[in-house]
Amino acid sequence: MYDADQNRTERKVGQKDIKITARDVQVYYGTNHAIKDVSVEIEDKTVTAFIGPSGCGKSTFLRCLNRMNDTIDICRVEGNIAIDGEDIYDRRVDPVQLRAKVGMVFQKPNPFPKSIYDNVAYGPKIHGLAKNKSELDDIVERALRRGAIWDEVKDRLQAPGTGLSGGQQQRLCIARAVATEPEVLLMDEPCSALDPIATGQVEELIDELKQNYSVVIVTHSMQQAARVSQKTAFFHLGNLVEYDDTEKIFTNPQDSRTESYITGRIG
Amino acid sequence: MTTLAFALLFVLACTGYVMNRRAAQAIWADGTRLHSLSNFHGLYSLLLVVIPIFVLIILWLLLAPFVINAITVASLPADVMSEASSGQAQLILAEISSIAGGRVFGDPEPWKIDAANRLVFLNEASSYALVAAVVVLGAALAYFARQRVSAEFRARQRVETMVSGLMIFCATVAIFTTIGIIAALVFETWKFFSMVPFTEFLFGLNWEPQIPIREGQIAGAGAFGWLPVILGTLVITAVALIVAVPTGLMSAIYLNEFAPKSVRSVVKPFLEILAGVPTVVYGFFAILVVAPAIRSFGQSIGLDVSPNTALAAGSVMGVMLIPFISSFADDALSAVPNALREGSLAMGATRGEMMTTVLFPAAIPGIVGGVLLAVSRAIGETMIVVMAAGLIAKMTINPLDSVTTVTVQIVTLLIGDTSFDNPKTLAAFALGLMLFLVTLLINVFALRIVRKYREAYD
Numbered sequence: 001m002y003d004a005d006q007n008r009t010e011r012k013v014g015q016k017d018i019k020i021t022a023r024d025v026q027v028y029y030g031t032n033h034a035i036k037d038v039s040v041e042i043e044d045k046t047v048t049a050f051i052g053p054s055g056c057g058k059s060t061f062l063r064c065l066n067r068m069n070d071t072i073d074i075c076r077v078e079g080n081i082a083i084d085g086e087d088i089y090d091r092r093v094d095p096v097q098l099r100a101k102v103g104m105v106f107q108k109p110n111p112f113p114k115s116i117y118d119n120v121a122y123g124p125k126i127h128g129l130a131k132n133k134s135e136l137d138d139i140v141e142r143a144l145r146r147g148a149i150w151d152e153v154k155d156r157l158q159a160p161g162t163g164l165s166g167g168q169q170q171r172l173c174i175a176r177a178v179a180t181e182p183e184v185l186l187m188d189e190p191c192s193a194l195d196p197i198a199t200g201q202v203e204e205l206i207d208e209l210k211q212n213y214s215v216v217i218v219t220h221s222m223q224q225a226a227r228v229s230q231k232t233a234f235f236h237l238g239n240l241v242e243y244d245d246t247e248k249i250f251t252n253p254q255d256s257r258t259e260s261y262i263t264g265r266i267g
Numbered sequence: 268m269t270t271l272a273f274a275l276l277f278v279l280a281c282t283g284y285v286m287n288r289r290a291a292q293a294i295w296a297d298g299t300r301l302h303s304l305s306n307f308h309g310l311y312s313l314l315l316v317v318i319p320i321f322v323l324i325i326l327w328l329l330l331a332p333f334v335i336n337a338i339t340v341a342s343l344p345a346d347v348m349s350e351a352s353s354g355q356a357q358l359i360l361a362e363i364s365s366i367a368g369g370r371v372f373g374d375p376e377p378w379k380i381d382a383a384n385r386l387v388f389l390n391e392a393s394s395y396a397l398v399a400a401v402v403v404l405g406a407a408l409a410y411f412a413r414q415r416v417s418a419e420f421r422a423r424q425r426v427e428t429m430v431s432g433l434m435i436f437c438a439t440v441a442i443f444t445t446i447g448i449i450a451a452l453v454f455e456t457w458k459f460f461s462m463v464p465f466t467e468f469l470f471g472l473n474w475e476p477q478i479p480i481r482e483g484q485i486a487g488a489g490a491f492g493w494l495p496v497i498l499g500t501l502v503i504t505a506v507a508l509i510v511a512v513p514t515g516l517m518s519a520i521y522l523n524e525f526a527p528k529s530v531r532s533v534v535k536p537f538l539e540i541l542a543g544v545p546t547v548v549y550g551f552f553a554i555l556v557v558a559p560a561i562r563s564f565g566q567s568i569g570l571d572v573s574p575n576t577a578l579a580a581g582s583v584m585g586v587m588l589i590p591f592i593s594s595f596a597d598d599a600l601s602a603v604p605n606a607l608r609e610g611s612l613a614m615g616a617t618r619g620e621m622m623t624t625v626l627f628p629a630a631i632p633g634i635v636g637g638v639l640l641a642v643s644r645a646i647g648e649t650m651i652v653v654m655a656a657g658l659i660a661k662m663t664i665n666p667l668d669s670v671t672t673v674t675v676q677i678v679t680l681l682i683g684d685t686s687f688d689n690p691k692t693l694a695a696f697a698l699g700l701m702l703f704l705v706t707l708l709i710n711v712f713a714l715r716i717v718r719k720y721r722e723a724y725d
Contacts, residue, residue: 100615
């Protein structure tokens with residue numbers, strides 16, 4: 001293993017750190033080749049958007065980053081994915097610990113059938129992050145504040161999380177994900193089940209989160225990608241077609257397929 | 268003749284269907300738009316014929332014997348019936364009908380033979396009348412249905428009304444049957460409590476129901492306290508649940524969440540086979556394998572074990588309940604949305620943590636419901652305990668002792684020499700009613716628990 005810290009100091013001039021490096025990643029579902037030769041470098045403290053038509057593999061690739069694909073029997077991942085220079089598919093890496101470091105928010109809000117407090121305290125509890133009740137209270141409050149939902153729920157922390165509205169549930173799930181202090185936050189179409197107002201709230205929240213985390217967001221909405229992200233990757237049929245600054249992708253795409261997609265001709 | 272009636276009904280209904288369908292198709296072929304498809308016109312005729320005539324045949328078959336008997340009795344010589352008690356009247360009627368059936372014993376009086384001839388005549392007349400009624404009424408209904416075929420006639424709505432009526436009838440059959448069963452139980456239990464005081468039954472600590480039913484028969488003095496019997500049921504149920512609940516839950520959790528597909532595809536059918544084993548086979552297993560094994564093991568470590576222990580009957584009953592609980596828990600776990608599994612795993616939970624902290628709490632209502640239904644089944648289970656449990660009621664909670672159960676007592680009270688004006692026989696109905704009430708209470712309780720947890724978790 002090489003020294004990640006030293007590597008970081010060397011790169012720290014002029015540009016942001018590289019948080020995740022993927023090299024020649026291949027994903028197979030049985031015999032179906034879902035991701036082909038994807039190589040990408042994702043920066044720290046940046047929002048990176050994955051766009052592309054349905055079935056292009058963007059969610060599959062996202063799920064490689066915290067090894068959620070391990071839970072699917074027929075799924076096979078090849079190639080190299082490293083976070084802070086450490087290969088996450090190495091045999092010595094425990095996916096359970098990896099997932100504590102790489103949080104994830106899903107398409108549909110999925111609060112556990114527990115109280116709001118217990119939802120947020122779930123991660124800290126299973127990872128033993130709090131020594132006592134008051135520390136746990138602090139962690140929960142901090143996470144809910146970061147999830148921009150504290151003011152709405154502070155008086156009813158013992159109410160069931162499933163009783164909140166859709167947008168509140170999604171922000172609760174974001175708060176739950178940040179409660180374990182992850183370094184990377186993966187978001188799989190986090191706004192597709194939300195109305196425009198809730199979407200706006202979540203987008204605002206994503207913008208704030210990038211100060212602390214590397215955020216990777218999969219989205220179907222190109223406007224959303226343009227609004228929240230600094231870097232954009234366009235996937236098509238399992239290939240990473242183009243990856244660049246968001247501004248450049250939307251104003252001056254290099255690949256004709258990217259241009260067709262963002263102007264609405266394929267998708 | 269009844270077969271002929273049903274055959275005619277079938278023919279009439281089919282004819283009505285075909286006639287109406289053809290008529291409707293003819294209208295359609297003329298270029299008129301039909302309100303209902305021709306098929307519905309046919310079905311309208313079919314149902315209109317079948318439903319009332321079917322009811323008519325059934326009612327006729329049920330009621331005709333009463334009417335015929337009444338006519339026969341009324342035509343008997345006046346002095347015979349006025350002297351006879353109700354029992355003797357029944358006997359006379361039975362003799363007449365056996366003569367009518369051709370079974371003549373001894374030398375019956377001439378008025379009995381007259382009556383028997385009249386009975387034969389009435390029976391034949393009744394079946395001819397039935398066939399005639401079926402033909403006339405069926406043809407009339409089919410004709411009526413045929414007359415109504417027109418472009419505007421709303422045959423589809425009529426058919427839907429009739430079919431939904433049929434469905435309502437089927438849905439209420441179970442309810443009315445249950446009410447009938449309860450009524451019969453309550454009626455017999457009422458008779459029992461007029462012979463044995465209610466308090467003795469409810470609080471008595473002795474159960475010795477084998478009292479004499481004839482003069483001079485050697486039997487017990489009689490004691491009807493149900494507590495030792497229900498205690499035996501509870502001991503066996505407890506043993507069964509101690510075996511079944513942990514095993515069933517663990518197997519469900521393993522199969523649902525941890526087992527590879529190949530293991531699941533083998534184990535699951537085996538569990539289903541276990542669910543299909545007749546309880547009498549479990550009874551064999553308990554009495555021939557488990558009970559002797561427990562006994563010899565107990566003796567080898569110096570315990571006094573009776574030959575038919577509660578432990579043997581209960582543990583085999585537990586094995587019977589394993590697939591029941593397992594499949595309930597499996598369904599409950601499968602019903603938990605996949606999003607919760609992924610959410611938990613994505614937080615860095617292990618599979619075990621996911622199971623204990625998220626899946627299990629979310630599945631609790633279904634699991635508790637399943638367990639309580641298993642309790643009801645254990646309490647009502649009969650065959651295993653009839654074969655493997657004891658017959659003597661004892662106030663004990665020692666599972667190594669021999670106990671009896673409510674169901675075993677009901678069976679033993681109702682076989683052999685019985686008469687229905689005797690507390691020994693009627694006690695079976697009282698026990699049955701209590702059993703019914705206990706399982707009803709458990710089921711109500713189960714539903715309440717399920718509802719309470721559902722409120723907290725959804």
